[in-house]
Amino acid sequence: xxxxxxxxxxxxxxxxxxxxxYDWSNLFNRRPVTWPDDKSVALWITVALEYFPLTxxxxxxxxxxxxxxxxxxxxxxxTRDYGNRVGVFRIMKVLDVLGLKAxxxxxxxxxxxxxxxxxxxxxxxxxxxxHGVDMNNIHYGGMDxxxxxxxxxxxxxxxxxHTGTKPxxxxxxxxxxxxxxxxxxxxxxxSYVCDWVNDDMPYEMSTESGAITAMxxxxxxxDRQLMITLxxxxxxxxxxxxxxxxxxxxxxxxxxxxxxxxxxTPYVIGxxxxxxxxxxxxEKIMAxxxxxxxxxxxxxxxxxxxx
Amino acid sequence: xxxxxxxxxxxxYQNRPKIVWPGAKKVAFWVAxxxxxxxxxxxxxxQRKSWPRPYPDITPYSYRDHGNRVGHWxxxxxxxxxxxxxxxxxxxxxxxxxxxxxxxxxxxxxEFFSHGIYNTRYIYxxxxxxxxxxxxxxxxxxxxxxxxxxxxxxAPALTHTEHTIDLLAENDFWYSCDLFQDDQPQPLKTxxxxxxxxxxxxLEVNDHYAFNVYGQSARQYADLLKRQFDTLLEEGETSGTxxxxxxxAYLIGRAHRMGPFREVLDYITGHKDDVWVTTxxxxxxxxxxxxxxxxxxxxxxxxKEAS
Numbered sequence: 227x228x229x230x231x232x233x234x235x236x237x238x239x240x241x242x243x244x245x246x247x248y249d250w251s252n253l254f255n256r257r258p259v260t261w262p263d264d265k266s267v268a269l270w271i272t273v274a275l276e277y278f279p280l281t282x283x284x285x286x287x288x289x290x291x292x293x294x295x296x297x298x299x300x301x302x303x304x305t306r307d308y309g310n311r312v313g314v315f316r317i318m319k320v321l322d323v324l325g326l327k328a329x330x331x332x333x334x335x336x337x338x339x340x341x342x343x344x345x346x347x348x349x350x351x352x353x354x355x356x357h358g359v360d361m362n363n364i365h366y367g368g369m370d371x372x373x374x375x376x377x378x379x380x381x382x383x384x385x386x387x388h389t390g391t392k393p394x395x396x397x398x399x400x401x402x403x404x405x406x407x408x409x410x411x412x413x414x415x416x417s418y419v420c421d422w423v424n425d426d427m428p429y430e431m432s433t434e435s436g437a438i439t440a441m442x443x444x445x446x447x448x449d450r451q452l453m454i455t456l457x458x459x460x461x462x463x464x465x466x467x468x469x470x471x472x473x474x475x476x477x478x479x480x481x482x483x484x485x486x487x488x489x490x491t492p493y494v495i496g497x498x499x500x501x502x503x504x505x506x507x508x509e510k511i512m513a514x515x516x517x518x519x520x521x522x523x524x525x526x527x528x529x530x531x532x533x
Numbered sequence: 534x535x536x537x538x539x540x541x542x543x544x545x546y547q548n549r550p551k552i553v554w555p556g557a558k559k560v561a562f563w564v565a566x567x568x569x570x571x572x573x574x575x576x577x578x579x580q581r582k583s584w585p586r587p588y589p590d591i592t593p594y595s596y597r598d599h600g601n602r603v604g605h606w607x608x609x610x611x612x613x614x615x616x617x618x619x620x621x622x623x624x625x626x627x628x629x630x631x632x633x634x635x636x637x638x639x640x641x642x643x644e645f646f647s648h649g650i651y652n653t654r655y656i657y658x659x660x661x662x663x664x665x666x667x668x669x670x671x672x673x674x675x676x677x678x679x680x681x682x683x684x685x686x687x688a689p690a691l692t693h694t695e696h697t698i699d700l701l702a703e704n705d706f707w708y709s710c711d712l713f714q715d716d717q718p719q720p721l722k723t724x725x726x727x728x729x730x731x732x733x734x735x736l737e738v739n740d741h742y743a744f745n746v747y748g749q750s751a752r753q754y755a756d757l758l759k760r761q762f763d764t765l766l767e768e769g770e771t772s773g774t775x776x777x778x779x780x781x782a783y784l785i786g787r788a789h790r791m792g793p794f795r796e797v798l799d800y801i802t803g804h805k806d807d808v809w810v811t812t813x814x815x816x817x818x819x820x821x822x823x824x825x826x827x828x829x830x831x832x833x834x835x836x837k838e839a840s
Binding site for chain 2: 227229232239241242243245250251254286287366368402403405423425445446455456465466467470473
């Protein structure tokens, strides 16, 4: 038994990355950024307002959070719906009391179907991030480029129609891209993307159609990742956010401003038994008076001015 | 296929010759950062898929890339603080992709050992000559980049063949981290009779298992490492033990995990009279020179007694 010769050939074995999408760079050797009022940490809260149709249309995989049982999967559909009806309003209440901003990756269908929810979002000046038409519209390797361009176009046009603003940011449903996604997003005037999890700060990516910035929209402290996928409880959730904040804050004093990103899923953190954890952890963080609460777009604007 | 790997005889964890580490220490403590490169688009291995989604599967790829951009630098600085040199489980193509990391580690006199070319090139299905070429490539690549002759091995992604252990002996390696049968080093059986040591590298305390298999929090992981150490220290009174902490910068180097991990390094290195803070190659060298022959006699005696 042996493997084909090509298996022991390494065509990309040279300095830097094995692709052309971005350059390698050491986080600790970069130009420092200064946040407004010299705060050490920018707090970037994202609240996902996703629409999962009862009828998943299967590509190579389903988006995490999508229907699980045979049709009709009422248990999953309604659990997700709980987030958009109830959970998100609990999150809003917590953020309102503390005066915190948020950005929301929003399915265009959420904006279209739930005008009362959209109004609550717009009343708070939350930033809206493109997040596909709905959770059926994922991008994946090998998909038709025209179909993908249409998906992106449809989502951006629908969001602009309902919100009055074209999103500057994009988060691909299921955090999944095809080989053309970044190029297509750049072509559609999207200036930042939330899919990549390799950094704690923004960095520039390049595509054949121009530059796009990667924002550190992480999975590490994601409520769904910690409490659903990994099965942790809300005490552990809080403890880890505070530990991250402490470290980022100390780095912020030595290396320039850092970003604490928290991604919230209304059907997870918005449950009655969990919401207290969000309130408690945000109260502790804000008590330091060393935090700048900002949207993704605002963070990028300041980051671009770094010296 | 073999019913039993045939790499060592059963040798119970009792009445073994007493190991006393240099300086009369009871626990030999080493830290193994896995410094890996994963390819975005590796060739397919017939027995194992690299990424679950079609190319480009950017989420798991960028998740691991975080270690080389961010996590490594945090971990290295923390290990410096406690005077711990790493024994690096290295995807040797890192010498080409990110020589900046290799130079920083070499300047600290960290040890390098081979963890294959890339962690997306598996050994399953290779013939003997192909597997030999991986070892030759590893030895030459690290020697050219650092001047060090590598003496240890951990197969890339823990993928082996029946030839792996014999090839290590033929290529003058001192130790293998591939086998998990013990908390003390011990001789391995090799076809050519050359000495080769099985080096304890516990999977159960690997950060990958803790975080992504068992879903533990940073605090739970820190606590388990302290308990692991306490037991090995107590037993090290009877005969010296080895404690390895196998790490991945893309896991332990996240902002929320560094703080709790710092307490672990502080705790273990604080036991100055009992702990030999060292590298895998130094443990192997000491064991080969001082303990190996006694161990062989003890194993033979245990076999005779059993038969």
